[in-house]
Amino acid sequence: MNRGGVQLTLQTSSLVIGFMVWVILSSLMPFISKDIPLTASQISWVTAVPVILGSILRVPIGFWTNSLGARYLFFISFLILLLPVYFISIADSMMGLILGGLLLGIGGAVFSIGVTSLPKYYPKEKHGFVNGIYGAGNLGTALTSFAAPVLADKFGWRTTILLYIILLALFALLNFIFGDRNEPKVKKPFFKQIKSVYKSQKLWFLSLFYFICFGSFVAFTVYLPNFLVNHFGLEAVDAGMRTAGFIVLATILRPVGGWLGDKFNPYKILVLVFAGLTVSGILLSFTPSLVIYTVGCLSVAVCSGIGNGTIFKLVPMYFSNQAGIVNGIVAMMGGLGGFFPPLILTTLFNFTGHYAIGFMALSQFSLASLILVFWMYHQDKLFVADNVIEHTETGVMLTNIDGVIVRVNKAFTNVTGYTPDEVIGETPKKLQSGKHGKDFYEKMFASIKDKGFWKGEVWNKRKDGEIYHQWLTISPVKNEVGDTQYYAGLFTVLPNEND
Structure with missing residues (x-):
């Protein structure tokens, strides 16, 4: 024994x-x-x-x-x-x-x-x-x-x-x-x-x-x-x-x-x-x-x-x-x-x-x-x-159904430079780089509605104005009866084309 x-x-x-x-x-x-x-x-x-x-x-x-x-x-x-x-x-x-x-x-x-x-x-x-x-x-x-x-x-x-x-x-x-x-x-x-x-x-x-x-x-x-x-x-x-x-x-x-x-x-x-x-x-x-x-x-x-x-x-x-x-x-x-x-x-x-x-x-x-x-x-x-959410290395941004940001994690701040107080209550437009047109975002949300998610490459802008390349996945978060309450965006940084 x-x-x-x-x-x-x-x-x-x-x-x-x-x-x-x-x-x-x-x-x-x-x-x-x-x-x-x-x-x-x-x-x-x-x-x-x-x-x-x-x-x-x-x-x-x-x-x-x-x-x-x-x-x-x-x-x-x-x-x-x-x-x-x-x-x-x-x-x-x-x-x-x-x-x-x-x-x-x-x-x-x-x-x-x-x-x-x-x-x-x-x-x-x-x-x-x-x-x-x-x-x-x-x-x-x-x-x-x-x-x-x-x-x-x-x-x-x-x-x-x-x-x-x-x-x-x-x-x-x-x-x-x-x-x-x-x-x-x-x-x-x-x-x-x-x-x-x-x-x-x-x-x-x-x-x-x-x-x-x-x-x-x-x-x-x-x-x-x-x-x-x-x-x-x-x-x-x-x-x-x-x-x-x-x-x-x-x-x-x-x-x-x-x-x-x-x-x-x-x-x-x-x-x-x-x-x-x-x-x-x-x-x-x-x-x-x-x-x-x-x-x-x-x-x-x-x-x-x-x-x-x-x-x-x-x-x-x-x-x-x-x-x-x-x-x-x-x-x-x-x-x-x-x-x-x-x-x-x-x-x-x-x-x-x-x-x-x-x-x-x-x-x-x-x-x-x-x-x-x-x-x-x-x-x-x-x-x-x-x-x-807080300890993952993947950036996380949560918005309500009106597209208003309600939560971000530490990885989001590390990548974008924005603290939670600076983005909560704002919309993701704050991060847009200007490289994508209106049609790009319309197709993005059409995919979320039809397929239940969207994933792809996006160019966004940090707080200091630097444009960066990321892989983004957006999925709806539904409640017990199947109604969408939030949208969750998860992203990782990709190498810039000129890197």
Whole structure:
């Protein structure tokens, strides 16, 4: 196995362990609440608190990964996690659970390590799939959701939590031994990187998308076990297994989302993702039966899983030089997206007696994201077209149907000497050399009308009065219904006959 393969395996396995630890409290809450009396609001806070540090720390951890390497970050993170895991196992109050849960968030923060480190080992066309495989480390939440209640039912929740110390110590050692000591490092000042990206619209739009997709994944992971027990009356082990099913489905589809992002336009995939989440939120808002509720939850799992993989295809595509800090910011927003929903749902339930408004909010946020994806897709196409026009060595002049110049590119200025301000609003007559008669131009536009284009040799005049020889192609630019809106002239300079 090559170096990239070794690191992909090691880091994905490490993420599994980190996520297993991250959701200990939510997975075992039906057992913990029997020993430590907690209200519904207190339970929501205890299970949501690990998400706080797990989200905020993703920014500096992404930055440190670029400068220090994944080996060092995983090793230190797992050693630190030993403390809160032990502390929670002996906690006997809500405050003890919250204090331990806060540091437990490091288990979720390690996500930023792999999405920053692993793309260094693979070409860009594989980044979506590789980050999708790494993101499948979400499976750790499923393992804890499924196994922890079973173990707690047999050995007690405190003993179950202590078992995680063994896993943490083992993977700290594995990263120390097999982590890549020679990982390429990127050492740039933290605030300099922040300054270079914080004004980017794409950064904040991608953060919003991940806030919805990963946030819904985390929120349902944290919220489902206790909700299924209290709202539908399921046994704790049954609720854990159903939650594990939700997590497994979302996790399996994350690499699929990354692969789809590699093969197709990622924005088209996100259109389907947010359309699905919009419909799912509406379905869940009607407080349906367990069967319909299950369909709604599984639909959220499918959409969030594919969306999570697709979004991290876009990050390195737009921010290759600031991948560490941007991965951290986007990942942080995703984690925070999982912090608020359980608290909001519980608060709304206390006021209204149902969860409809909370689920409808998911639908509306998803609908807003769907609109933004459409907008970004068209902006991206315009950006590409604009860059092609500006950076081509061919001179470009665009006129409206009345023959008034509306745009020229840099090559046009280099050849003619005219700046955009000097020709926009004028007509191409400004460039005429006087060597061609009226019949020449009449035949030119007759050809455009009959054939759809004209091409040939033309003598034009530069700003300084010099006559030059060019090869010119003129084509109409039509709108969606086939009406001509512009005429595009593309030209290259030919040697003068006396050269």
